[in-house]
Amino acid sequence: MNKILIFLIITPICCFSNVLDNTFAHYLENEGEIESSIIEYKRLLIDSSQIYNTDSIYIKVSRLNMRIGNYKDALYELNKLENNNKINNLKGISYMMLGDMERARNDYFKNDTLIGISYILENRFNKAGKYIDISNPPKLKNPYLGLALSMIVPGMGRVYAGRTFDGIYSFMLVGSSALSSYLYFRDNNRVFGYTYGVISALLYMGNLYGSYKACEIYNNYSIDVYKNNEIIKLKFSKWF
Structure with missing residues (x-):
């Protein structure tokens, strides 16, 4: 009798571990139909024909929402669950991806890796290095x-920013227009002299602005590549 009772208790627990794997929702998830799979998983919550662990479904729906960037929806589902380390991490990641870094760090993250990642996303690399x-x-x-x-x-500023061809092209444009203005003035052709003088001045100003922006673009690209490489190295995606 005791053996039968133990069997009846253990069997549903063992079977439950893969019961969601046999659902249509899981099939849609594997096919990449994330939004449709979310709808199907939610339907399982009200399906009385099967025994499902509702907490597991809420977590599954939350993770899927996070995968497609619906962090507010993920938080809505996570707030239905009691807090533990896993739930707190998922909540913290959602707040972090919504830009609320301080709330993520102060209220939810207890893991140094996640805290470090939050500082990386803020470009606070020295702070991240402490964790x-x-x-x-x-x-x-x-x-x-x-x-x-x-x-x-x-x-020259564009060359400094790593855009050598743009720098040479900019030099030729400004230089040729300035030279044309000089030659026209030398020949007493004031109309074309002033015309090319104005063009040269505009190109020169554009050259200054372009050099400044070229450095900003270089910096933004370098930081983005660095951040992506570090986050990939830290296996951030494993957290959700």
């Missing part, structure tokens, strides 16, 4: 130095 091992941040270009270089030699 996790990270590579040296990229060396950035100074936009004001790029601007100053292009004031001296048009296009």
